[in-house]
Amino acid sequence: MDASVLVDPSPEAACEAVAAGIEAGEVVSVFGRCAVEYEGRASSTLGPGDRLLLLKPDGTALVHTEEGHQPVNWQPPGCDHAVAVEDGDLAVHSTRTTPEEELDVRFAAVAQVSRYAATDDSELALEGTEADLKRRVLDDPALVEAGFEPRATERETPAGAVDVYGVDADGNTVVVELKRRRVGPDAVGQLARYVEALRRDSHEGASVRGVLVAPSVTDRARELLAERGLEFVAVEPTA
Amino acid sequence: MDASVLVDPSPEAACEAVAAGIEAGEVVSVFGRCAVEYEGRASSTLGPGDRLLLLKPDGTALVHTEEGHQPVNWQPPGCDHAVAVEDGDLAVHSTRTTPEEELDVRFAAVAQVSRYAATDDSELALEGTEADLKRRVLDDPALVEAGFEPRATERETPAGAVDVYGVDADGNTVVVELKRRRVGPDAVGQLARYVEALRRDSHEGASVRGVLVAPSVTDRARELLAERGLEFVAVEPTA
DNA sequence: TAATACATATCGCGC
DNA sequence: GCGCGATGTGTATTA
Structure with a gap:
C-alpha cells in the first residue's frame, strides 16, 4: 500500500x-x-x-x-x-x-x-442471495410443500431457465421461481412465462404448477398470481 | 471548492x-x-x-x-x-x-x-431515455403504425400503468410498451401483463393489441411475442 | 460476443 | 413509507 x-x-x-x-x-x-x-x-x-x-x-x-x-x-x-x-x-x-x-x-x-x-487479495463473502435460497429449498424441499421433489435446477425452457424444476406428491410438474426479496408483478410475469412454455411443450394431461418462493409478495403481485392460477410460498433466503 | x-x-x-x-x-x-x-x-x-x-x-x-x-x-x-x-x-x-x-x-x-x-449547482442533462422515445412516438404516432392515435400515457390497468394507450385505424385498443434499448423476454412479459389485464376488463368484441416499441429484439423475445400474438416495431429513442 | 437473469441493485415518481 | 418501473443499470454465467 x-x-x-x-x-x-x-x-x-x-x-x-x-x-x-x-x-x-x-x-x-x-x-x-x-x-x-x-x-x-x-x-x-x-x-x-x-x-x-x-x-x-x-x-x-x-x-x-x-x-x-x-x-x-x-x-x-x-x-x-x-x-x-x-x-x-x-x-x-x-x-x-x-x-x-x-x-x-x-x-x-x-x-x-x-x-x-492498491493490492487486494480478499474476496467478498456474501450471504442472503438467491443462491442461498436455492440451497435452502434443495436441502429441505418441504419448505415449498410436503412431498415436493426437486428434479433439476436451471432447467431450460423455450422461455428461459427455471430456477427449480420438480414434481409434487401427485406427480404434477412444479416450476419454482426463487426471489431473495419481496416480489412484485415482474416476478409473476417471469414465472408465468416459464409455466406457459412448459404447458405448451407438455403432453396433454400433464399439469404444470407454478410456485413463487420469496420472503413476501405485494398485493398486486398476489392478485396477478391468483388470476393466473399460480402460487406463493413465503421463505427467507437465510434461516 | x-x-x-x-x-x-x-x-x-x-x-x-x-x-x-x-x-x-x-x-x-x-x-x-x-x-x-x-x-x-x-x-x-x-x-x-x-x-x-x-x-x-x-x-x-x-x-x-x-x-x-x-x-x-x-x-x-x-x-x-x-x-x-x-x-x-x-x-x-x-x-x-x-x-x-x-x-x-x-x-x-x-x-x-x-x-x-464540494459545491455543485449543475444538473445532468441526459438524452436517449425512454422519456425521449415517448416524446418521439407522441410527436409522430405513425412511427408505431399509420393511423395510430395515442389517447393517454401512463394509463392505469390492474396490472400497472401502460406507457402509451391508444387506438388503431380500425378502432382497436392499442397498448404500447416503450423501451430505450434492445428488449428481451422480460419486456414481453410486461407487455403481456398489460394486454391481458385490459382484455380481462374490456367488453366483449373490443380487441386489444399489444405493441413493443424498441430499437431491436432478441430472438427469444420475438418468439414469445409471436406466441402471445403481440407485435414489435423498431424505433430508436432519438432521431 | 450475445443473451439471460440477479442485485444489499439505486433512483424517481405516485399514492 | 410502499409500490412500481426505468437505468448509459453493472455483473456473472452460459451458450
Whole structure:
C-alpha cells in the first residue's frame, strides 16, 4: 500500500501525475471543478461543479458528486483513459468500443490529485442471495410443500431457465421461481412465462404448477398470481 | 471548492480529520488497508485489502477496490456515519433503519485522508431515455403504425400503468410498451401483463393489441411475442 | 460476443 | 413509507 498526493497542482503537474498513476497501474483520484460530457448508449452534458474523478487500473472511470450512491457519470471497466492539458484545462478522456462510448471530464481547476497503489487479495463473502435460497429449498424441499421433489435446477425452457424444476406428491410438474426479496408483478410475469412454455411443450394431461418462493409478495403481485392460477410460498433466503 | 489532505496519519489524526470533514458537510475519502463487514438486507465479510472509502455529506458510504464500476461494499444515502479509534484501528461505522443496515470499515493502516468541500449547482442533462422515445412516438404516432392515435400515457390497468394507450385505424385498443434499448423476454412479459389485464376488463368484441416499441429484439423475445400474438416495431429513442 | 437473469441493485415518481 | 418501473443499470454465467 502506497499513496502520494499533489495539492493545488498546475494543470501540467496534475496531468503528469494522472498519466504516471495510470501508467503505474494505480488508482488515481482528481478533485476539482469540472464539466462532463458523455456520448454512447445515451448522451449527457453536465455543467461546471466540484466533483471527484476516480480512475481505476482496470479502465473504470467514476465521476462522483457530493451526493448519491451512483456516480453522475462513469465509464465501465475496460476503457482506455487518456489525459492532456487543453487550453489550460486538465482534460481526461475515456473511450471504449462495443458499444462505442466516450467520456470527457474537463477540469477548469484541480484542487487535489492522489495516486493509490492498491493490492487486494480478499474476496467478498456474501450471504442472503438467491443462491442461498436455492440451497435452502434443495436441502429441505418441504419448505415449498410436503412431498415436493426437486428434479433439476436451471432447467431450460423455450422461455428461459427455471430456477427449480420438480414434481409434487401427485406427480404434477412444479416450476419454482426463487426471489431473495419481496416480489412484485415482474416476478409473476417471469414465472408465468416459464409455466406457459412448459404447458405448451407438455403432453396433454400433464399439469404444470407454478410456485413463487420469496420472503413476501405485494398485493398486486398476489392478485396477478391468483388470476393466473399460480402460487406463493413465503421463505427467507437465510434461516 | 476547497480540499485538504493528511498523509500517513496516526489513527487518532485520521479519526479527527474524518470526524471534522463529516461535521463540516464535506466529502471525505480514506485510503488504506481495511476489512469490511456488512449486515442488513444481506450480509457480507471482506478480508484485509487496500481500498478507498468515500463518505458523502448525504450519508452515502462507498468502499471501492482497485477494480470494478461497483463499490465492493456500500451504504446508500441517508445513513449516519460515525468514526472512532478502536484498538489502534480507525473504525468507520455507518447505520440506517428501514431497512436496518450496518456497515463497518476497519482500517489497520491509513495512507491518506482527504476532505473535499464540494459545491455543485449543475444538473445532468441526459438524452436517449425512454422519456425521449415517448416524446418521439407522441410527436409522430405513425412511427408505431399509420393511423395510430395515442389517447393517454401512463394509463392505469390492474396490472400497472401502460406507457402509451391508444387506438388503431380500425378502432382497436392499442397498448404500447416503450423501451430505450434492445428488449428481451422480460419486456414481453410486461407487455403481456398489460394486454391481458385490459382484455380481462374490456367488453366483449373490443380487441386489444399489444405493441413493443424498441430499437431491436432478441430472438427469444420475438418468439414469445409471436406466441402471445403481440407485435414489435423498431424505433430508436432519438432521431 | 450475445443473451439471460440477479442485485444489499439505486433512483424517481405516485399514492 | 410502499409500490412500481426505468437505468448509459453493472455483473456473472452460459451458450
